[in-house]
Amino acid sequence: KLQFLYLIDGRCxxxxxxxxxxxxxxxxxxxxxxxxxxxxxxxxxxxxxxxVLQAFEAQKAFLEKALSMKKPSDEEVCxxxxxxGAMMEAIGDFEGTNSKDATYSxxxxxxxxxxxxxxxxxxxxxxPHVTESGxxxxxxxxxxxxxxxxxxxxxxxxxxxxxxILDELAKYCKAHHTCGVxxxxxxxxxxxxxxxxxxxxxxxxxxxxxxxxxxVDKFVKxxxxxxxxxxxxxxxxxxxxVEKRAFLVAAENHSKPGDEVFGACLAPIxxxxxxxxxxxxxxxxxxxxxxAKAIEEGAQLVTWVSVPxxxxxxxxxxxxxxxxxxxxxxxxxxxxxxxxxxxxxxxxLLGLIEYVTSQHKQGLNWGVGKPAMTVESLSGGGAPAGxxxxxxxxxxxxxxxxxxxxxxxxxxxxxxxKTIAAQPSVMTVKIPKGQARFEREMKxxxxxxxxxxxxxxxxxxxxxxxxxxxxxxxxxxxxMDLDIIGKVNSITLDxxxxxHVSFDSCVGSVEITGNKDGSMVIRxxxxxxxxxxxxxxxxxxxxxxxxxxxxxxxxTATNIDIGFPEGKAQQIPEMFVSRVQKGNKIGTxxxxxxx
Numbered sequence: 048k049l050q051f052l053y054l055i056d057g058r059c060x061x062x063x064x065x066x067x068x069x070x071x072x073x074x075x076x077x078x079x080x081x082x083x084x085x086x087x088x089x090x091x092x093x094x095x096x097x098x099v100l101q102a103f104e105a106q107k108a109f110l111e112k113a114l115s116m117k118k119p120s121d122e123e124v125c126x127x128x129x130x131x132g133a134m135m136e137a138i139g140d141f142e143g144t145n146s147k148d149a150t151y152s153x154x155x156x157x158x159x160x161x162x163x164x165x166x167x168x169x170x171x172x173x174x175p176h177v178t179e180s181g182x183x184x185x186x187x188x189x190x191x192x193x194x195x196x197x198x199x200x201x202x203x204x205x206x207x208x209x210x211x212i213l214d215e216l217a218k219y220c221k222a223h224h225t226c227g228v229x230x231x232x233x234x235x236x237x238x239x240x241x242x243x244x245x246x247x248x249x250x251x252x253x254x255x256x257x258x259x260x261x262x263v264d265k266f267v268k269x270x271x272x273x274x275x276x277x278x279x280x281x282x283x284x285x286x287x288x289v290e291k292r293a294f295l296v297a298a299e300n301h302s303k304p305g306d307e308v309f310g311a312c313l314a315p316i317x318x319x320x321x322x323x324x325x326x327x328x329x330x331x332x333x334x335x336x337x338x339a340k341a342i343e344e345g346a347q348l349v350t351w352v353s354v355p356x357x358x359x360x361x362x363x364x365x366x367x368x369x370x371x372x373x374x375x376x377x378x379x380x381x382x383x384x385x386x387x388x389x390x391x392x393x394x395x396l397l398g399l400i401e402y403v404t405s406q407h408k409q410g411l412n413w414g415v416g417k418p419a420m421t422v423e424s425l426s427g428g429g430a431p432a433g434x435x436x437x438x439x440x441x442x443x444x445x446x447x448x449x450x451x452x453x454x455x456x457x458x459x460x461x462x463x464x465k466t467i468a469a470q471p472s473v474m475t476v477k478i479p480k481g482q483a484r485f486e487r488e489m490k491x492x493x494x495x496x497x498x499x500x501x502x503x504x505x506x507x508x509x510x511x512x513x514x515x516x517x518x519x520x521x522x523x524x525x526x527m528d529l530d531i532i533g534k535v536n537s538i539t540l541d542x543x544x545x546x547h548v549s550f551d552s553c554v555g556s557v558e559i560t561g562n563k564d565g566s567m568v569i570r571x572x573x574x575x576x577x578x579x580x581x582x583x584x585x586x587x588x589x590x591x592x593x594x595x596x597x598x599x600x601x602x603t604a605t606n607i608d609i610g611f612p613e614g615k616a617q618q619i620p621e622m623f624v625s626r627v628q629k630g631n632k633i634g635t636x637x638x639x640x641x642x
Contacts, residue, residue: 064114067223071110074215075103082208088201089151095141095158102134102165109168110228118230124169131165138162153187157206160184164213171227171262172397173220181213186624225401226258250299252406256292262398263288269391272384273338276330280342283326287319291349293425295411298352301420303413311422313353320346337378338385341371341392348399355410356501357403359564365396366582478542479523487512490536492519499526504547508532515554521546540565559584573597578604578619585610 079100086096109127118124139162142155164180167173188206195202223229263285271278294316303309323346330339344367351357372389379385406412413420484495485507492509499505506528509519513533521529524543531538531550538553540546542561552571559565562581572591577600578584587610588597599619601607607619625635 067114067229068107068110070219070223071107074212074219075100075107078208078212078215079103082205082212085201085205085208088199088205089154090148091141091145091151092154092205095138095145095155098134098138098141099158099162102131102138102162105130105134106165106168113168113228113230116231118228128168131168135162135165153190156187157184157191157209160187161209161213164216167216167220167224168228171265171394172401173224173227174217174401175397177213177217177220181210181217182622184213185210221401221405225255225405226262226398229258252412253292253295253299255402255406256295259398259402260288260292262394266391266395269387270338270342273388274330274332274335276332277335277338277342277388280323280326280330280339283319283323284342284345287316287323287346287349290315290319291352294352297420297424298411298413300414300417301424302415302417303411304419304421308419308421309353312420312425314422315425316349316352320349337371337375338388341368341375344368344371345392345395348396351403351407352411357407357410358400361396361400361403363563365400368392368396478525478544481523487517490517492517492535494519494521494527494529495523497524497527499528499545501526501545504528504545506530521548534571576600578602578607580604582606584608588612 083093083096083100086092109131112127119127138158142159145155146152161180161184163183164177167176170176185206188210191206192203267278267281267285270281294312297312304312324343327339327343330336344364347364347367348361351360354360372392375385376389479496481496483497484493485497486493494507494509497505497507504526508530510530510532513531513535515534516536518536519531519538520541521527521539521543522541524546526545527543527547529546529548531548534552534554535550536553537555538548538550538557540548540557540559540562543565544563545565546562547566547568549568549570552569553573556575556577557567557573559567559576559578559581561579562584564583565581566585566587568587569589569592571589572595573588574595575598576586579602581604583606584604585608586599590612593611599609601619604619605621608616609619610616620637623635623637625633628634
């Protein structure tokens with residue numbers, strides 16, 4: 048039976064390899080070669096573009112070998128990527144020669160910056176690396192577009208087409224090499240046999256998780272280099288990730304159980320989260336407080352299996368971790384050990400987002416039509432074959448007696464995981480809590496601590512005795528739908544999550560501060576909108592807002608989408624370029640690809 052499974056796994060692997068190579072061939076034939084042919088639009092362009100094509104061909108030869116063999120030693124990998132590296136050096140030499148002509152120096156820099164994407168074969172997270180190279184390339188590319196727009200449109204198209212090639216390369220990496228080069232996917236039956244019993248018990252999502260786990264191992268090593276105590280805390284976090292693997296294996300082979308059993312099955316993960324907090328709490332060196340805090344916050348990364356908004360949950364934890372990591376970057380700037388720790392955190396977070404987006408975007412994938420998961424079904428799935436991650440510590444003992452109505456809660460050090468009957472489980476968010484309040488005091492409407500659930504927003508309607516002299520203050524609300532009928536003076540939304548607000552018009556301004564995952568609909572007109580320290584907000588404006596020239600002020604705000612009439616939408620820019628100017632001044636402009 049196992050031999051049959053290995054054979055099937057081998058055939059699937061060969062199919063995946065053919066798909067990966069075919070997709071790379073399509074990229075070269077469909078995008079790279081036509082771009083090379085158009086590169087004669089500027090002097091030396093054809094020669095420079097030909098070097099890029101040769102780099103793609105060298106990378107194709109590398110992939111043909113890599114996808115048919117197990118990953119060799121680091122020295123052998125470097126030898127295999129040698130031809131690609133040689134072409135990257137050739138592009139660098141070309142740029143040096145081309146830079147002598149000041150008129151076209153930016154063109155050579157575009158090629159050099161873009162060629163940096165070819166080193167994705169050495170990255171743990173290829174797609175983000177390629178995307179970053181493409182963005183760096185567009186710094187020079189936008190200069191060319193700005194200078195040549197309306198004069199030599201072929202030059203502008205040349206830049207945009209090269210950017211499109213890099214975008215397609217990033218998509219290719221995300222689809223076929225999510226967590227690094229997919230070594231040995233064509234090894235067929237031999238590779239499947241070497242993977243041991245894990246190949247039989249772990250399907251596609253578990254195998255993808257196994258490919259991600261080495262990123263966690265690298266994080267542990269980077270943490271150990273900082274201090275033994277930080278290494279111990281990181282090791283506890285790794286144990287939680289390994290424990291989650293057992294859960295993933297069981298979920299893949301079972302259907303989702305009832306809430307009571309589901310809560311009991313989460314107990315081992317919760318126990319590991321508590322161990323992370325305990326290990327982080329043992330770090331006594333004040334100089335390492337931020338390192339320990341980041342790991343303690345990171346324990347929540349394993350909880351995405353309990354929520355329907357899996358990626359959103361991870362990004363929420365990412366924000367908490369990044370807060371501490373960015374402080375480390377500022378305080379320890381120039382110290383390689385700490386910078387490596389920060390980079391390892393970045394790889395761990397982005398790798399997990401890549402994995403969950405590709406495998407569990409709409410929630411944890413359960414085995415449809417299979418027996419329901421039980422506590423006993425969790426045994427034996429902790430560590431991947433080959434010892435890539437340490438064997439998990441003993442799981443928490445199975446509960447005896449009648450099951451409890453909710454999942455276990457661990458009170459110490461902010462570790463909490465819970466499920467809600469008949470609704471998807473919701474993780475506790477860091478917003479204020481208090482007594483629900485909805486009332487008017489003189490000219491101020493106060494809406495506080497109103498709490499609903501995702502997909503079942505708590506509806507609040509404000510329509511009686513509303514006039515233009517009144518202000519509306521909304522604070523600490525979750526998953527609420529507030530409808531304001533009439534014209535008011537101003538509206539403030541402070542520290543809310545998942546709230547929808549709609550209103551007719553506002554005489555003064557609307558302020559959104561410290562909000563996440565919110566939306567707003569303006570039915571008539573608004574003059575000024577301010578958004579501060581907020582993420583993932585959408586605002587629908589009317590033609591009256593457009594005609595009035597509505598002003599939007601943002602500060603430390605990300606993923607802000609403005610919806611226009613007739614279904615069009617645009618995101619508020621987040622990238623800027625600043626230049627030092629004469630007179631000891633800084634000039635700043637929005638950095639975005641020219642239309």
